[in-house]
């Protein structure tokens with residue numbers, strides 16, 4: 307990015323722009339080199355202006371929610387990281403027979419799940435404990451305990467790379483396992499979720515139960531990006547990695563979690579290449595022993 311572009315990005319974003327920012331600060335794995343620029347979007351207008359400029363100039367941008375599914379490479383990222391964890395965080399409830407909630411993409415899932423349970427709105431408890439944003443959860447079709455966010459989404463609003471704000475109903479959304487097809491450059495602005503009425507105490511009880519199950523089975527107190535690999539059809543990536551004898555295997559500061567083999571944790575000072583080396587080891591060993599090719603679920607971004 308040349309000096310003129312950096313200057314223009316600063317003029318558009320003001321104090322919300324930072325340059326040469328370590329992505330280890332903004333990812334739950336705590337690894338990753340510098341982003342050329344980071345823009346913390348607080349309003350739709352500001353976001354629109356920035357995206358319009360970047361698209362017009364052909365500058366790459368990457369939207370980041372809570373960075374809980376990202377592996378940023380050690381050599382950093384070209385272009386601008388657009389962060390949505392500080393703005394676009396409103397929550398609006400529609401009461402009645404068929405209640406729904408509409409929330410900004412930047413809302414933390416845990417905030418949303420708590421809010422709904424407290425308000426006697428049930429349907430999102432399965433997301434309790436996933437440390438992402440609503441936008442990230444929709445983009446990833448996040449799921450747990452046999453449910454996915456696609457089961458509750460009724461509509462989303464997106465900002466296209468060309469600057470249009472477009473609503474898309476559930477029928478227009480092509481969700482797949484941990485994926486949603488969106489036009490290139492689209493940013494999810496908000497999502498509406500269809501819920502059911504329940505007693506707050508019952509919804510909270512379910513939410514706590516899901517959280518406890520997670521605590522018992524996953525290393526949630528250590529830096530990670532959740533499940534590293536997708537589950538192959540009819541099996542579990544964690545089962546295969548464990549059966550390959552790789553639990554506890556380390557490269558540098560990264561380790562295949564002894565608690566859950568599909569988690570790679572940063573035990574302190576890990577680099578992205580340590581994590582990539584362990585991923586490569588898991589892929590090679592599982593393929594050799596069981597003939598199954600593991601596909602990453604975490605998204606690797608940045609320079610190779």
Ligand SMILES: Cc1cc2nc3c(=O)[nH]c(=O)nc-3n(C[C@H](O)[C@H](O)[C@H](O)COP(=O)(O)OP(=O)(O)OC[C@H]3O[C@@H](n4cnc5c(N)ncnc54)[C@H](O)[C@@H]3O)c2cc1C
Nearest residue numbers: 371372373374375438439441442443445448449494531532
């Ligand atoms: C301890 C732990 C447990 C986890 N458990 C689960 C689990 O049970 N189930 C599960 O599915 N995941 C799980 N995850 C992974 C992760 O939390 C989810 O995928 C989450 O939904 C990602 O949200 P995020 O805001 O952090 O997205 P990010 O990591 O910031 O981004 C992920 C992807 O979504 C895109 N994106 C983010 N926001 C937007 C937006 N507004 N518009 C367009 N694209 C966007 C990004 O560009 C990127 O490609 C876990 C992670 C951790 C660390």
